[in-house]
Amino acid sequence: MISLKKRRIRMKKIKHTLCILLAVVLTLTSVTLLPVSAETDGDAVITVPITVQEEYDMAQEFFEVLNKNRADAGKYEYILDDRLMDVAMERAAQCCIYFGHGSMVYERKEHAALEGTYIDKYGKHSTDIFMQEDIAEGLADAQSTYTVWYNSNGHRPLLTDTKNYKYCGIGVVTYHGKREWVLVVSNAPVGNTIGSVSGSRTNTRDIRSKVKYFAGGNITIKGLNKKTDTPFEFADYSGNGNSGYSTADFPSLFTYRNNTPGIIDVDGQGRITTKAAGAGSFTVFYRGTTELCTVNVNVKLSYKDMLALTPTPTPKQTETAAPTQPPKQPETAKPTEPPKQTEVPKPTKAPEQAKPTQPPKQPETVKPAATPKPIQPVKPVSTKFTVKTKNVTYNGKAQKPSVTVYVGKKKLSSKYYSVAYKNNKNVGYGTVTVKGKGSYAKYSGFTTFKINLKKVSLSSVKAQKKKMVVYWKKTGGNHGYQVQYSTSKRFSSNVKTVRLSAGKKSVTIKNIPAKKRYYVRIRSYKKVGNKIWYTGWSKAKNVRTK
Numbered sequence: 001m002i003s004l005k006k007r008r009i010r011m012k013k014i015k016h017t018l019c020i021l022l023a024v025v026l027t028l029t030s031v032t033l034l035p036v037s038a039e040t041d042g043d044a045v046i047t048v049p050i051t052v053q054e055e056y057d058m059a060q061e062f063f064e065v066l067n068k069n070r071a072d073a074g075k076y077e078y079i080l081d082d083r084l085m086d087v088a089m090e091r092a093a094q095c096c097i098y099f100g101h102g103s104m105v106y107e108r109k110e111h112a113a114l115e116g117t118y119i120d121k122y123g124k125h126s127t128d129i130f131m132q133e134d135i136a137e138g139l140a141d142a143q144s145t146y147t148v149w150y151n152s153n154g155h156r157p158l159l160t161d162t163k164n165y166k167y168c169g170i171g172v173v174t175y176h177g178k179r180e181w182v183l184v185v186s187n188a189p190v191g192n193t194i195g196s197v198s199g200s201r202t203n204t205r206d207i208r209s210k211v212k213y214f215a216g217g218n219i220t221i222k223g224l225n226k227k228t229d230t231p232f233e234f235a236d237y238s239g240n241g242n243s244g245y246s247t248a249d250f251p252s253l254f255t256y257r258n259n260t261p262g263i264i265d266v267d268g269q270g271r272i273t274t275k276a277a278g279a280g281s282f283t284v285f286y287r288g289t290t291e292l293c294t295v296n297v298n299v300k301l302s303y304k305d306m307l308a309l310t311p312t313p314t315p316k317q318t319e320t321a322a323p324t325q326p327p328k329q330p331e332t333a334k335p336t337e338p339p340k341q342t343e344v345p346k347p348t349k350a351p352e353q354a355k356p357t358q359p360p361k362q363p364e365t366v367k368p369a370a371t372p373k374p375i376q377p378v379k380p381v382s383t384k385f386t387v388k389t390k391n392v393t394y395n396g397k398a399q400k401p402s403v404t405v406y407v408g409k410k411k412l413s414s415k416y417y418s419v420a421y422k423n424n425k426n427v428g429y430g431t432v433t434v435k436g437k438g439s440y441a442k443y444s445g446f447t448t449f450k451i452n453l454k455k456v457s458l459s460s461v462k463a464q465k466k467k468m469v470v471y472w473k474k475t476g477g478n479h480g481y482q483v484q485y486s487t488s489k490r491f492s493s494n495v496k497t498v499r500l501s502a503g504k505k506s507v508t509i510k511n512i513p514a515k516k517r518y519y520v521r522i523r524s525y526k527k528v529g530n531k532i533w534y535t536g537w538s539k540a541k542n543v544r545t546k
Contacts (some may be wrong), residue, residue: 044211045105046286051204051249052093052173056197057391057450059085059170062142062181063196064534066159066168069146075162076495083191084131084169087114088184091133092171093205095180097234097245098213099137105208114184129188132165134158136181143531145181158185166492167193176233176246193490195521196536198452214245216284216293221274223302232256232270232284234293257283264297274299385417385445387434394454394477398425401449405434416440427451427477428528453478455535456524463543467510470520472538474505478524483507484537485520491540517544 067077091114098104114131134155139145149155158165164187171182217235221228231248247254247270256266263280265273270284280297301309386406392399400421405412417434424430429448436443459471470483480502486495500507502524512518521540526533 043107044290045208046211046290047206047208048097048245048253048286049204049250050093050096050175050207050245051202052096052175054089054092054201054203055172055174055179056199056201058142058172059088060197060536061531062145062170062172062183063168064532065142065146066183067534068532069150069159071497073160075160076166077497078168078185079166079189079491080194080196081167081169081186081189081191082194084167084184084186085171085194085197086169087131087190088133088169088171088182089173089203090171090205090207091135091182091184092173092180093175094207094209095135095137095182096173096175096178097207097209099135099180101133101135104210104213129186129190130164131184131186131190132158133185134181134183138178139181140179149183158183161185176248189490189492194536195523195538196534198536211286211290211292214284214286214292216295218296218298219272220298220300221272222300224274224276224299224305227273228271230271232295234284253287255285255288257285259283259294260297263299272297277301277305383436383442383444385412385434385436385443387432387445387447389432389447389449391450391452392430393452394427394475396425396476399430399451400424401432403432403434403447405445407440407443412440417443424451427453427526427533451477453524453526453533453535455538456481456522457538458520458522458541461518461520461541461543463545465546466512466514467508468512468518468520468543468545469506469508470522471506472522474502475524476502477526478502479526480504481522481524482534483509483520483522485509485518487516487518489519489540489542491519491521512545514545517542 063078063080070077094104114133134149136145136148139148146159150159165185167186167189169184171180171184173180215235231246231251232254233246233248234244251269254270256268256270258264258266259282260278260280263274263276263278264282265275266282267273270282272282277299280299281294282297283294284292286292386408388404388406389401392401398421400419403419405414405417416438417436417440420433420435422431422433428451430451431446431448433446434444454475454477456472456475459473461471462469468485470485472481481500481504483498483500484491484495485498486493488494498507498509519540519542521537523535523537525535
């Protein structure tokens with residue numbers, strides 16, 4: 001028989017063991033429920049939307065510059081591929097977040113950025129197809145981009161190659177004031193070949209990226225009660241530079257935790273207001289849970305802040321001057337008349353007489369001199385219109401495309417301005433000048449627009465013995481035509497180009513093999529300034545020689 005005391009001891013031990021087990025279970029459960037900080041796992045992948053302006057006109061201009069230089073060097077021309085165009089545009093959008101050749105998704109070698117675009121979006125491509133890219137950031141136009149790449153030993157091979165690549169796509173996007181350029185080339189067609197691209201469109205793409213490419217960086221702000229004007233923008237991977245994703249387009253996806261409320265305030269868009277000098281910081285989260293980065297904010301006092309703080313010690317200096325004045329009383333005590341010593345009240349009045357000696361308060365009059373009022377006049381009032389218009393196509397007549405005029409962000413009624421056009425007939429650049437009227441009489445503005453070449457089309461292609469005759473309709477406004485023919489439907493091999501003057505409307509191509517099928521297409525061109533403008537290639541016609 002077990003005594004009652006021993007039973008109680010055993011029950012206590014069992015309860016103690018159960019409590020320990022329960023504590024372990026609760027601890028393990030709480031550990032699994034804790035959210036994992038994505039910042040500690042920089043390789044975690046998130047998907048973010050990015051809205052860019054895709055510049056197809058600029059892409060076409062680069063394509064023409066590229067092929068002109070290739071033709072001048074006696075090389076075959078590259079062929080546009082619609083899928084490579086899409087890949088290049090997506091790569092350009094990726095470069096807005098992280099400018100580099102490395103993949104934003106996979107652990108691949110440096111030049112494997114295309115692994116994050118083509119494979120993910122379209123599926124695995126043939127192992128016989130290989131692609132390469134050139135990238136550039138911040139360049140204004142096609143010619144500048146071509147020059148920079150051509151002058152680089154690492155980029156030039158893609159521009160001048162004649163052994164490996166025949167197809168290309170060009171990506172050009174504008175994103176919050178910066179521009180990205182991408183050239184993608186391949187050895188074989190990836191999608192469908194196209195003659196040209198044109199226009200400009202706003203497009204939102206979903207970009208997959210590792211968390212580490214959303215860096216916080218360091219921000220220095222000088223002055224108290226200063227507020228940043230724009231929503232938060234991430235730094236690039238290195239924590240600085242021009243690249244960086246802006247939260248302005250999708251503010252609801254990001255939240256901010258203020259780590260130093262005594263130094264800064266952070267609003268719902270990541271805009272900072274300074275409160276005190278010192279080292280501050282805030283942490284950025286994606287969709288409320290994924291920690292992306294911590295931003296360091298260094299707040300410094302401005303000269304104005306220091307001036308505002310300096311008046312506080314000056315009154316203390318004048319107060320300390322008063323007690324130092326009693327030693328002067330012995331000087332007034334030169335007449336050593338004992339009876340006057342009984343007149344104690346009079347010496348007490350002496351401090352009252354010392355009040356006029358409080359000119360130390362004069363430093364207070366210095367305050368107006370310390371206020372930087374001369375800076376206030378530096379508030380220039382803009383009298384410049386923002387003028388927008390559209391490109392047109394050559395028709396042989398003077399053209400006057402409609403304009404939209406803005407004062408700041410306000411659209412202005414046409415009754416407040418007059419419009420004048422210049423160089424608006426021939427292929428090239430026309431100019432629109434706008435002058436204000438009435439209350440906007442001091443305002444003015446201008447913009448340019450392109451008068452593009454009219455696209456040319458083939459009328460017919462007739463076969464003869466070992467030759468063929470190609471006919472087309474003259475378009476005008478150009479300097480000449482290029483007729484291209486090939487035994488390949490995609491113009492990927494055996495391609496030859498004939499250059500003809502603007503007055504021509506047919507050409508006979510001789511000395512070609514009999515009983516062979518040929519594909520023919522045409523385009524027109526004109527030299528504008530130092531550049532040559534081309535139309536896109538026409539729809540091809542084919543014929544079998546006799």
